[in-house]
Amino acid sequence: MEDCIFCKILNKEIPTEFVYENEDLVAFNDIHPRANTHILIVPRKHIETIKDLKEDERDELLVGKMVLAARDIAKKKNLDGYNLVFNVGRSAGQIVFHIHLHLMSNG
Numbered sequence: 001m002e003d004c005i006f007c008k009i010l011n012k013e014i015p016t017e018f019v020y021e022n023e024d025l026v027a028f029n030d031i032h033p034r035a036n037t038h039i040l041i042v043p044r045k046h047i048e049t050i051k052d053l054k055e056d057e058r059d060e061l062l063v064g065k066m067v068l069a070a071r072d073i074a075k076k077k078n079l080d081g082y083n084l085v086f087n088v089g090r091s092a093g094q095i096v097f098h099i100h101l102h103l104m105s106n107g
């Protein structure tokens with residue numbers, strides 16, 4: 001997607017260090033962290049919001065993989081407790097319309 005900032009990060013148009021990546025998704029530090037650790041887990045597939053997920057195996061798997069990636073990153077970083085957040089829609093504070101999971105921790 002042309003004007004999507006996360007697609008630009010994925011295409012390396014905006015240089016960003018990945019803290020984790022696999023064939024389905026990447027993870028990088030949030031540019032405006034709201035916790036000691038604030039990482040975004042971003043699928044390579046452009047999907048605007050959680051509302052746009054398809055009821056097919058591919059999207060179901062993708063969301064599961066996002067959660068498991070967050071868990072693995074947290075484990076690697078020895079985080080005890082953490083919050084996993086999807087903001088869904090502008091009124092809920094979503095500003096980037098390419099789905100992403102916030103991993104936030106102060107522990």
Ligand code: AMP
Pocket residue numbers: 005014016028029030031032033040086087093094095096097
């Ligand atoms: P949301 O409000 O759920 O759409 O979250 C979007 C997040 O993306 C915000 O927390 C921003 O700080 C973050 N963000 C925006 N641009 C960048 C960027 N270039 N690199 C890293 N994080 C970004």
Ligand code: ZN
Pocket residue numbers: 001004005006007008045046047097098
């Ligand atoms: Zn995108």
